[in-house]
Amino acid sequence: MLQPGQKNFITKLTHWEYWPTWIVYFPLFFYYLWLSLKAKSLFFFTTANPEMEMGGLYNCSKYKQLQNLPQELKPLTLYVKAGSALALIKAKLLALELDYPIIAKPDRGERGKGVALLKNTPQLEKYLQECKSDFLLQEYISSPFEAGLFYYRYPDKLSGEIPSIVLKTFLSVTGDGKSNLEELVQRIPRARLVAKNLLQREDIDPQEILPEGKVKLLEPIGNHNRGTEFSNGNQLANQELLYFFDALSYHLPHFHYGRFDLKAPSLTDFLKGNGIKILEVNGVNAEPAHIYDPNGRYLDAVKTLFRHWKIIFQISEKNRQEGFSVATFKTALKNFREWKRN
Numbered sequence: 001m002l003q004p005g006q007k008n009f010i011t012k013l014t015h016w017e018y019w020p021t022w023i024v025y026f027p028l029f030f031y032y033l034w035l036s037l038k039a040k041s042l043f044f045f046t047t048a049n050p051e052m053e054m055g056g057l058y059n060c061s062k063y064k065q066l067q068n069l070p071q072e073l074k075p076l077t078l079y080v081k082a083g084s085a086l087a088l089i090k091a092k093l094l095a096l097e098l099d100y101p102i103i104a105k106p107d108r109g110e111r112g113k114g115v116a117l118l119k120n121t122p123q124l125e126k127y128l129q130e131c132k133s134d135f136l137l138q139e140y141i142s143s144p145f146e147a148g149l150f151y152y153r154y155p156d157k158l159s160g161e162i163p164s165i166v167l168k169t170f171l172s173v174t175g176d177g178k179s180n181l182e183e184l185v186q187r188i189p190r191a192r193l194v195a196k197n198l199l200q201r202e203d204i205d206p207q208e209i210l211p212e213g214k215v216k217l218l219e220p221i222g223n224h225n226r227g228t229e230f231s232n233g234n235q236l237a238n239q240e241l242l243y244f245f246d247a248l249s250y251h252l253p254h255f256h257y258g259r260f261d262l263k264a265p266s267l268t269d270f271l272k273g274n275g276i277k278i279l280e281v282n283g284v285n286a287e288p289a290h291i292y293d294p295n296g297r298y299l300d301a302v303k304t305l306f307r308h309w310k311i312i313f314q315i316s317e318k319n320r321q322e323g324f325s326v327a328t329f330k331t332a333l334k335n336f337r338e339w340k341r342n
Contacts, residue, residue: 004186004195011189016298017224018193027302028309035313039326046327047319048312049283051253054327055316056283059339063107063136065281068252073278075139079107082134086125093137103138103221106131108339110285115221119203133341141277143263145270146170146222147233150288151245152257152311155318159246162237163308164259164288171198171219171227175210182206191218194227222261224292232293236271244273252281254324256315259286284312 012018036042046055053060063079076098080089093099104127106114114131117140118124127135146168153160171191173184182199185191191198198218199206210216222228249255261280264270288308291301320326327335 004192007189008193011193015189015294016301017230017292017294017296024298024301025305028305031306031309035309039313039317039320041326043327043329043332044316044320045284045312046332047316047324048257049255050319050324051255052283054284054332054335056258057285058110059108059335060283060285061107062105062109062280065252066278069248069278069281070251073248073276075103075141075277075279077139078137080128080135080137082132084128086121086128089124089128089137090121098137098139101140103136103140104131105136105138107134107136109133111223111225115223117220138279140220141263141279143265143275143277145264145266146262147264147270148259148261148286148289149241149245150259150286151249152315153246153249154315155256155322159242160249160256162242162245163234164290164304165233165236166289166292167231167233167236168222169229169231170217170222171229172215172217173210175212175214175216177209177212179209180206181208181210181216184210185218190227190229194219194225198227224289229294230289230292232290232296234290236267238271240273241271244276248278254319255281255283256319257286257312258283259289 016024036044043054045057048055052065063077066074066077076096078089078092078096078098093102101117101119104116104118104124109115114135116123116127118127118137148166148168149162150164151160151162171194173181173188173191175184181204182195185195185198198204204218219226219228224230245260248260259282260278261282262270263277263279265275269275288304290296291304
């Protein structure tokens with residue numbers, strides 16, 4: 001009988017969505033070099049979104065982007081400087097009427113690193129001690145529907161395109177009245193891959209036995225590396241959504257390419273642009289995450305990434321013609337060092 005580690009190896013080997021990022025992006029590296037030669041700069045992408053640090057590829061402030069959005073479209077969010085006093089943070093949370101549970105995330109983090117759901121003050125105090133960079137405390141939106149919508153618009157066009165929509169299904173298990181949580185987790189490949197960290201969480205009891213039919217949410221944060229399933233929702237793109245995100249894009253200065261991570265009360269509300277809350281705005285670093293659909297093919301994913309970097313190049317070139325300057329090596333290095341310190 002195969003051990004969990006052996007099962008995980010087979011799952012990763014046979015499902016490319018779990019492959020290391022460098023393998024997925026390796027073919028793209030040569031195309032990126034070709035585009036850099038054409039643009040005469042390794043940092044041509046920085047003019048895709050000129051107001052974002054490095055075009056949004058790295059060291060981009062989440063808080064800065066959220067500030068530009070209409071109030072009704074964003075969660076209550078508090079910016080916290082690293083090393084701030086707990087008493088001061090508690091006072092600001094009270095002033096904002098921001099109560100637990102709350103989401104904590106590094107202001108310049110990526111791929112879900114450092115994101116946590118905090119349920120009480122002791123957890124906030126622990127996060128404050130462990131997080132060495134500036135971070136955000138954000139209202140936890142409990143709406144069940146979460147998605148990532150990709151949008152781009154050429155600088156000389158009034159309207160853009162929605163080439164990608166990813167739907168997120170949070171990691172959960174269903175009880176059978178006999179098996180404990182650890183046993184249920186080990187039966188689900190997606191859960192088994194993150195079982196080590198999952199079962200060590202203080203809010204998870206590996207020995208808990210769920211009644212038959214009861215569903216337990218294991219991971220409320222919608223990141224692929226935390227067991228969330230990404231599904232291809234490209235067929236959902238419609239004119240109402242395009243109108244909504246066309247208008248939204250104009251609230252972000254010189255924003256032309258990226259992904260909106262969002263929640264909505266339901267799929268129906270999302271399709272009509274009702275009740276949407278924007279959790280994050282991502283720039284050039286954003287992936288058309290529908291490619292990680294379990295039924296998606298690796299070659300199709302690579303083709304999609306090539307197509308998106310071609311769009312980045314075209315938008316960047318148009319903005320350069322409008323007078324925006326590509327980041328210098330000095331600026332790129334400065335941002336890289338700041339990003340690594342975070």
